[in-house]
Amino acid sequence: MSDLNSYGFGQTGSISNVQVRNRVLRNTYALLALSMIPTVIGAWLGVAMGLSLFSGSPFIGFIVFMAVAFGFFWAIEKNKDSGVGVLLLLGFTFFMGIMMSRLIGFTLNSYSNGATLIMLSFGGTAAIFATMATIATVSKSDFAGMGKWLMVGVLLLIVASLANIWLQLPALMLTVMVLAIAIFSAFILVDVQRVINGGETNYIMATLAIYLDVYNVFTNLLALLGIVGGNRD
Incomplete structure (x- = not known):
């Protein structure tokens, strides 16, 4: 007897799952793009108002953040299945934009090529995201196992960053930036593939995870470019 699956019978569940995953991925990308708007607004307001939150006490600033x-x-998380969750996510990205404004303002005020550095960081981050998302989409490999090791890396980055508040070691700062770019680039790969494979079915939570990845790649790349390519003329 012929295999019914060869004619498409019995595949409704599989097709439905693929459609759900594709819809979640599309919604995630759309909300991710939308989340950039309040981020930019928050950063612009922070720079325009000259905000420098907790600049005199980085440790307290970290705790508050x-x-x-x-x-x-x-x-x-509590509102991830409603429109309130979207509004909260956009509020969070606005807050993150304000937090980013100190770095943006420093770059613009300290380097004559500050605007160029920001555009280079934006372009570099976009290229990294496109590359990692493409690999996650076309690769047959399962990158889920990387997640726990990447999380260990994040914890080590936090410890090293806090330690460097007192140590003030330029070499350690550069190392943290480079590793942060690598780790959060890998997180983009893991988080996008988790949506594709059905491990994350809520587009709000998926957007939050990928947004944090992109945010950290951008900020660390900008800080790194400022150090290695900033002109103080």
Whole structure:
């Protein structure tokens, strides 16, 4: 007897799953693009108002930032299945834009080629995202196992960054930036593939994860370019 699957029978569930995954991925990319708007607005307002939050006390600033960020994470998780979750996510990205404004302002005020560095960082981040997303889409390999090791790497980066508040070692700072770019680039690969493989079915949570990856790649790339290519003329 002929295999019914060869005629498409019995594949409804499989086709439905693929459609769901594709819809989640499309919604994730759309919301990710939308989330850039409040990020840019927050960064612009921060620069225009000359905000320099906790510049005199980086450690306290880190604690406050983590408290606010995890507050948003909790609220977004609780409302991930409603429009409120989208609004909370956009509010979080606005907050992240404000937090980024100090780096943007420093780059523009400290380097004569600051605007160029920002555009290079944007282009570099876009290229990294496109590359990692493409690999996640076409590769037959499963990158899920990288997640736990990447998380260990993030924890080590946090420890090293906090330690360098007191140590003030330029070499350690450069190392942290380079490793952060590598780790969060790999996280893009893992997080995008998790959506493709059906491991993440909520587009709000998927967007949050990928947004954090992209944000960290951009900020660390900008800081690194400022150090190695900034003109203080």
